[in-house]
């Protein structure tokens with residue numbers, strides 16, 4: 001017995017011993033591999049950092065090593081404000097990534113976003129895409145290859161000529177009329193009743209903008225104005241989509257692990273309601289059963305269908321669907337943010353507000369009707385107010401990143417940025433640039449867009465000053481990637497602001513209260529609580 005238990009012991013020792021040794025050595029090997037990988041990765045980053053031609057540009061130390069630093073900054077939700085602090089600390093050029101520079105030279109807007117389109121969009125935009133028949137499909141906005149972009153944009157952009165845009169005015173009028181009806185019924189202090197209800201103007205302008213964009217796009221309103229709430233959750237989903245876009249764009253490969261991974265999609269929510277409404281409108285129209293459509297007032301869908309006939313090789317039904325969706329997704333929140341900024345910034349500056357109201361009411365347009373665009377487009381102070389609002393609160397609070405083309409870029413301070421570097425200008429930052437805008441940069445002063453009122457400027461000097469300011473304006477992008485819907489957005493903003501001011505006396509419920517800004521790619525707004533009553 002003794003000898004057999006001894007043998008078992010020996011055997012066990014023999015069996016277990018080598019296994020223990022094997023597992024120990026395997027663990028050691030694995031640890032060694034991990035350590036070597038870390039050291040290798042560190043060394044690779046260190047060499048890249050050391051050899052980088054961007055090392056001469058100042059910025060947070062970690063930003064020069066990894067884009068994850070910037071991604072965390074965006075996730076924390078105060079990106080644009082942090083960036084302002086970084087420019088104050090480091091100057092007009094800040095290194096924000098191993099291959100990314102943020103540039104605060106307003107005079108370079110026309111170079112980086114020039115009409116020649118030499119500075120190409122970067123992969124930051126790529127997560128704005130979807131798989132179609134196994135192929136990744138980029139939208140007009142996210143397509144980075146110039147030839148592909150031109151093919152997609154031409155049939156779309158031909159639908160935004162001044163004539164076509166102005167012909168949408170009846171669609172604007174019908175939505176504005178519904179808006180007025182809702183404001184009258186729900187909030188306005190109708191004469192003598194002393195029943196004014198406060199409400200968040202930012203929220204209602206958002207409802208208006210979404211309802212208008214679908215009305216102009218396929219002659220149907222989403223219905224947010226009627227419901228008075230985000231009844232299907234789409235508005236909140238769009239906010240989440242923008243959050244995904246702005247965050248994942250900092251490290252584009254993450255999109256393949258999240259939204260585009262073939263196993264479990266971990267992406268932004270999809271806005272099924274907008275997709276369904278677009279699809280049902282398209283098919284009703286193609287089958288000739290669209291009862292909402294009035295051929296006397298063509299909408300964008302009608303023009304997109306015409307584009308299919310003109311560009312049969314490019315435009316199919318799937319492309320029309322993407323045009324319908326980009327119209328809504330690019331046009332609604334952006335317009336609402338600008339309208340809200342106009343009201344808030346004017347109400348916070350009573351002399352500006354009074355001057356604007358006086359200008360709007362001077363032509364004696366009927367306050368019971370939407371303000372005609374023919375009158376709204378001749379209000380210079382309104383134009384100045386909108387420009388100034390976009391300077392102080394641009395819709396997009398991030399840089400629009402581009403690749404420096406062959407030949408590199410020489411900055412105004414003489415430093416050279418090599419080809420292949422990502423650079424970007426951020427309208428939120430350049431809008432605060434004191435050396436460009438002057439000592440009153442922090443003031444909301446629409447007058448800066450008009451001839452000096454003390455007579456110190458002749459026409460020539462004013463025109464030169466105005467041209468310089470307009471050249472630095474990136475609020476609608478620039479060059480061949482300029483916003484396609486700019487004239488539609490401006491017509492809508494001018495008309496809506498003039499209509500409301502012509503009809504109502506508006507005041508902030510608490511003039512000392514600040515608005516709330518959420519988001520960075522779209523600087524969304526809320527908490528602009530107002531009271532309105534029919535004008536006295």
Ligand code: HEM
Pocket residue numbers: 140141142153326327328330331332334335338395396400474475476477478480481482483484485486488489490
């Ligand atoms: C106040 C309202 C608006 C603002 C401030 C605005 C701003 C911008 C900006 C800054 C860009 C350039 C983005 C970049 O280069 O990364 C852009 C592009 C674009 N916008 Fe707008 N937008 C507005 C309204 C609209 C409307 C109403 C539409 C369509 C109906 C629209 C459609 C587009 C499209 C299609 C692009 C991509 C153009 C391209 O890449 O070629 N936008 N917008």
